[in-house]
Amino acid sequence: MIAARTIVGVSGGVDSSVAALLLRDQATRDPGDAVAGLFMQNWADDGSGDCRAEDDRRDAVAVCGRLGLPIHFRDFSREYWDGVFAHFLAEYAAGRTPNPDVLCNREIKFKHFLDAARELGAERIATGHYARIEQRDGRWTLLRAADAGKDQSYFLHQLGQEQLAATLFPLGDWLKHDVRALAAETGLPTAAKKDSTGICFIGERDFREFLSRWLPARDGEIRTPDGRVVGTHPGVFYFTLGQREGLNIGGVRGFEPAPWYVVGKDVGGNVLYVDQGSDSPWLQSQNLWSETAHWIDGHPPARRFASSAQTRYRQAAEACEVDVREDGSLQVRFQRAQRAVTPGQSLVLYDGDRCLGGAVIAATDAALESQLQPHLERNHAA
Known part of the structure; x- marks a missing residue:
């Protein structure tokens, strides 16, 4: 079998499915531009029943079967733990709010996935991200996607010249509703599949319950910036600035019946600070x-x-x-x-x-x- 020139990451979602479809059609016009899929498992099943990796794997296989593409599999769960999840926990323990999607792109999708594709003989990789790549004056540039509402360049800002030179974003000029329409028109099994949201390894489960497995709850006071106690919390690292949900602050004597928002965290003192009004100073x-x-x-x-x-x-x-x-x-x-x-x-x-x-x-x-x-x-x- 001829080695694929392009390996597309198929996640089992509609975006990567259509990216694979577009690349397959391009390869049909240019027989030397062979395409294959690769499914990455980035999170080991933790026994909770909330991990959808096996469902996504089946969908990725079905998509590649429908498109007539060979598919490869790689387990990057150890690399994900070391390069993404360990940092995620350390940041929350320090009272900060990390962005694991940025690290996942840098450490997994455009590092280990790229290495795996090259080991398979490919020259480049492709993903279903909404972003564009152009070459200007001999340098590779990362541009926002045509669909401003789906643009993912924010999560890709850690890429460099080597990664961009070896990457394709087939959906960069597409609008999301056109992507779904094409998937339905061509009978892709993921055409109506709901987009994944939130942090990939948490899935649909409760975030606080998930985080408590590694950062045990430690009750503390909720105070206003001037020091008045208005409630208690289960751990400051479960909250982020501007958050409203989960504070469970009822009517407090002396305050208006208005929503409360997190405005500060004292990790050492285990104190959560709140104020009323979404635009609190x-x-x-x-x-x-x-x-x-x-x-x-x-x-x-x-x-x-x-x-x-x-x-x-x-x-x-x-x-x-x-x-x-x-x-x-x-x-x-x-x-x-x-x-x-x-x-x-x-x-x-x-x-x-x-x-x-x-x-x-x-x-x-x-x-x-x-x-x-x-x-x-x-x-x-x-």
Whole structure:
């Protein structure tokens, strides 16, 4: 059998199914451009009954069978544990909110999957991500997808020149409703399958219950920023800034009957801070400081430059000024105050539709964070 030139990651979802379909059709027109699928198992069955890996595997096999493509299988669960999940737990234990999808792309899909594809004789890989890749002036660029509502460049900002040169995103110019329509028209078994949401290894189960297996509950006080106790919590690491759900704060004497939101966490003291109102001033920050940044080009566009940035997925990009510091970390000042910028999450920078790169958020100038973590170095010059 001729080795496939392109190995497409088939996850058992509709997006990767249509990506495989488009590549197969392209290979039909060019017999030298053979395609095969590869299903990755990234999470070992933990016995909870909530892992859908076997269902997804069956769907991936059915899709490749329908398309007449050979399919390969690789178990990356150990690599996922070491490269993604261990970091996920460490970040939550430290009171931060990590983004495992960013690490999964960097460590699994565009590292171990790419290596496996090359071992199978392929030149490149493809996935069902909504993003675009172009070559400009001899450099590979990562661009937002045509479907702004599905764009996944935020999760791909840790890729570099080597990965982009060996990757295809067949859905980059497609709209999601057209993807589903094509899947239905061609009889793909995943055409009506619901998109997966949330963190892949948690699935549909309760997040707090899942996390408590590794980070045991430890009750503590819920306080307002001025120190008044308004409730109790099962562990500060179960909550993130701006969160409303799960606080279980009833009517509190002396306060309006308005929703409460997490505005700060004191991990050492096991205290969760809350305030009323989704736009509480305690959630606002205008400056952030990051860990060492990654640049898709291999270097920043300048030592100081104007950009737009997202501090969470599906957020509208906001104008900002970026200073690259001597150690490679960033200081970023937004033109207007931002809500619930969260340490551990990713700051991703853009020039129009072009993704420049990004970094993990280390700290902000939110008033309560500055009080709770005064040891964090923020204000030295870039």
